[in-house]
Structures are given as structure tokens and as C-alpha cells.
Amino acid sequence: MLDLKNTTATLNKFGDNVVYDAKQNLKDSGKVASGKLLDSIYSLGAKYTGNSLELNIVLEKYGAFIDKGVSGVKVKYDTPYSYTNKMPPPSALDGWIVRKGLAPRENGKFTGRTISAVGFQKSIQFLVARSIFFNGIKPTKFLTNAVQKNLNILPNDLKNSFGLDVNSTVDFIIKTNLKKK
Numbered sequence: 001m002l003d004l005k006n007t008t009a010t011l012n013k014f015g016d017n018v019v020y021d022a023k024q025n026l027k028d029s030g031k032v033a034s035g036k037l038l039d040s041i042y043s044l045g046a047k048y049t050g051n052s053l054e055l056n057i058v059l060e061k062y063g064a065f066i067d068k069g070v071s072g073v074k075v076k077y078d079t080p081y082s083y084t085n086k087m088p089p090p091s092a093l094d095g096w097i098v099r100k101g102l103a104p105r106e107n108g109k110f111t112g113r114t115i116s117a118v119g120f121q122k123s124i125q126f127l128v129a130r131s132i133f134f135n136g137i138k139p140t141k142f143l144t145n146a147v148q149k150n151l152n153i154l155p156n157d158l159k160n161s162f163g164l165d166v167n168s169t170v171d172f173i174i175k176t177n178l179k180k181k
Helices: 005-029 036-040 063-068 090-099 117-135 142-151 154-180
Strands: 047-049 052-054
Touching: 005 036, 005 052, 005 142, 005 154, 036 063, 063 142, 090 117, 142 154
Parallel strands: none
Antiparallel strands: 047 052
């Protein structure tokens, strides 16, 4: 049986490079809010399954929307995702609004107003959700660009690694057959 240790190592290196570049691209895009998406990006490592090698890069589900973007009702992007008739739920934006400093603070800044701090925060949530619904989410391509960059060098590395694996398998077969004679 063909031992693919060099090929597997090359794919693992590819996966590690994609993860590193994707994280760097995400940081550079300015789209890191809580760090949850950034921390979720990792490679499962190459696995030989049946007659194929498999490499999986894992990240939070919403990472696809940040990478590929989402078309809004008014602003369109080249993406498979779009808002058509439903806004994102405003309550889902609560943590983001707080991290971005848009939520009212408890230092009395909004006291004396006719709207409560809670009502003000809910209004901000609604306005941000409506903005996303109309304008969408601009693609960052943080993962797409990382994969593309590293795919450009993968074919030569893979060819060399696979060649080493084939050579060691052939050498093993020859040595085994010579011992039998």
C-alpha cells in the first residue's frame, strides 16, 4: 500500500498556511468584533479516507457570510447569499452594538431623555438591522483569498511530496522482493 506521509504533511502545511492567512486577512479587514470567528478558524488536518485525501478547514457558520458577503435589498454583491424579505433579527446584533460602543452607557449620558436607555438600544439594534437588510454585508474574502494564495503553490509541493511517497513505496517493494529471493 502506498504510504502518503509526505503528501499528508504537505496538505497539513497547506491547511496551516490557509488558517494563518485567513486569520490575518480577517484581522486586516477590520471585521473582528468579538474574536469568536477569528478563534474558530482551524484545520482538522489531512486524512486518508478510502482512495482520497481530505483536508477540512473549520470556522463558525456565519464566517461564510463575512467571507462571501450578503447582498442587501438595495446594494448587490457577487454572492450566493442575499436578504430578500426578512431583516436580520435586531436582537442578534446586541453584542456587536455593545462592542462597537453604539449602546447607551450607564453613566447617565442619556438621562433626561424621553426615550429610555433600553429603548434607545433597541432602536439602534433595529436601525443597524435595517441598514444590513438594505445594504447587505460587503464581502471580505478573508478565507477565499487565503485559499487562493496557497493553492498557487500547492501543485508543485504536492507533486514533489507525492513523488517522494511513490519513490519510497517502490524502494520498499524492491527491497522486500530482493529479500525473498
